[in-house]
Amino acid sequence: MAPVIYPTTNLTATEQMCIERGEGIYVFDSEGNKYIEGLAGLWCTSLGYDNKEVIDAITDQLNTLPFSHTFGGKTHQPLIDLAEKLAAMVPVEDAYIFFGNSGSDANDSHYKMLRYYFNAIGKPEKRKIITRERGYHGVTVAAGSLTSLPANLAHFDAPVEALSILRTDAPHYYTGRKGNETEAQFVDRIIDNLEQQILAEDPDTIAAMIMEPITGASGVIVPPDGYYEKLQALLRKHGILVWADEVITGFGRTGADFGCTTMGIKPDLMTFAKQLSSAYFPISASVIPGWMYKEMVAPSNEVGVFGHGYTYSGHPAACAAALKTLEIYERDNLFEHAAEVGDYMQAELRRIFTDHPLVGEVRGKGLIAALELVSNKTTGATIAGGKGGAAAVKACQDNGVILRAVAGNALAFCPPLIITKAEVDDMLARVKTAVDASYESLKADGLLES
Numbered sequence: 001m002a003p004v005i006y007p008t009t010n011l012t013a014t015e016q017m018c019i020e021r022g023e024g025i026y027v028f029d030s031e032g033n034k035y036i037e038g039l040a041g042l043w044c045t046s047l048g049y050d051n052k053e054v055i056d057a058i059t060d061q062l063n064t065l066p067f068s069h070t071f072g073g074k075t076h077q078p079l080i081d082l083a084e085k086l087a088a089m090v091p092v093e094d095a096y097i098f099f100g101n102s103g104s105d106a107n108d109s110h111y112k113m114l115r116y117y118f119n120a121i122g123k124p125e126k127r128k129i130i131t132r133e134r135g136y137h138g139v140t141v142a143a144g145s146l147t148s149l150p151a152n153l154a155h156f157d158a159p160v161e162a163l164s165i166l167r168t169d170a171p172h173y174y175t176g177r178k179g180n181e182t183e184a185q186f187v188d189r190i191i192d193n194l195e196q197q198i199l200a201e202d203p204d205t206i207a208a209m210i211m212e213p214i215t216g217a218s219g220v221i222v223p224p225d226g227y228y229e230k231l232q233a234l235l236r237k238h239g240i241l242v243w244a245d246e247v248i249t250g251f252g253r254t255g256a257d258f259g260c261t262t263m264g265i266k267p268d269l270m271t272f273a274k275q276l277s278s279a280y281f282p283i284s285a286s287v288i289p290g291w292m293y294k295e296m297v298a299p300s301n302e303v304g305v306f307g308h309g310y311t312y313s314g315h316p317a318a319c320a321a322a323l324k325t326l327e328i329y330e331r332d333n334l335f336e337h338a339a340e341v342g343d344y345m346q347a348e349l350r351r352i353f354t355d356h357p358l359v360g361e362v363r364g365k366g367l368i369a370a371l372e373l374v375s376n377k378t379t380g381a382t383i384a385g386g387k388g389g390a391a392a393v394k395a396c397q398d399n400g401v402i403l404r405a406v407a408g409n410a411l412a413f414c415p416p417l418i419i420t421k422a423e424v425d426d427m428l429a430r431v432k433t434a435v436d437a438s439y440e441s442l443k444a445d446g447l448l449e450s
Helices: 052-064 077-089 103-120 141-146 183-201 227-237 259-263 290-303 316-331 334-353 384-398 421-444
Strands: 019-023 026-029 034-037 096-100 128-132 165-168 206-211 241-245 269-272 284-288 359-365 368-373 404-406 410-413
Touching: 034 421, 052 316, 077 096, 077 316, 096 103, 096 290, 103 141, 103 206, 103 241, 103 269, 103 284, 103 290, 128 183, 165 183, 183 227, 206 227, 227 241, 316 334, 334 359, 334 368, 334 421, 368 384, 368 421, 384 404, 384 410, 384 421, 410 421
Parallel strands: 128 165, 128 206, 206 241, 241 269
Antiparallel strands: 019 026, 026 034, 096 284, 269 284, 359 368, 368 410, 404 410
16 A cells, blocks of 8 residues: 555545546546546546646646746736636626635635635624535635534544634435425525524624535535525625635536526625636635725735735646636537536436435436435435445446445536536446445345335
């Protein structure tokens, strides 16, 4: 075993597969096996694994200016071009953009800029952040504390209270409903819970609420109709900023430019990474409105510097990769393609799996989806220890598809945006075989309720 501490891995089960190369939506391991990459790596390789245009853009930039920092008044043209491109795309008023390297550090940057802003306008008490149960926002200290998944919190002693982080209900009707509650009643209940929490904490102490338009690592939760409309009205009523984490849902994933567009969210802040460069080069973006940026200028002058930044903020090769990726999205109408093929994938998932005895719920939008694997289809009882998800992932891999189990037993799909309907058919046929086999093996092992 190599002396590597592997991320998000059971450290007793490392190095199970060595990926050697990629081509289109496929990857190949060191044994020569070919797989459909059904999760686009980690929700990120939107253009697949061999886009020569992006590779050439990175190579050309490395040959021209392989690195330049952006501290102390220095800049370069790819950075300026990318910032202007993004500012014109996003639904944020007079947008300004801070660049980093990952979704985690982008959310940390937002956390710090919110503190900076409210200190600048004389409201230092307005510092609490609301996050949701089952939310995922990264793994750095602040972002990791905004994350609500047990595996990301266990043993790390996340300073949740010190960072003034509040948690509210996850908007997942399937697992969160009570009795015969309708979706509308469920929404009203959790929105009322949130308002009572806001009033108890004092709205003047709460800066923002962070949310993934559609979640990723928590199981691809698509909130019910009416949820975001009522949520935003509540937050605006109490002067709380709307912070959209678009690290997974940004740039076509949901069949629109942004998850906010799909779900009807008007954000104040936005976080991007992953598909911004099709993951060909690490880059993230923290977007804030102009009215927030303008209040940050004078304090930076008082100190002599805005004291936040990374060595690789606005790395020229990363900016070149992102610019070319955005150009390809627009030129090749990939958001429209994702909408069309995504509608097809959603319909086929429902046709194939809605009545499957192992599947409690099929959910998703565009080219992101999940199957909720259950022990009892009638009651929705979960499968202990995430063993349903683990069995399905292994069976899928044995059938030539790489997927990921999230939130225990949710089998997640997030293929590259370039996937075709024929490739969707191939992927889902393989997954159907795998889920059938998983059902039989789980039943034989006594893990399903009769």
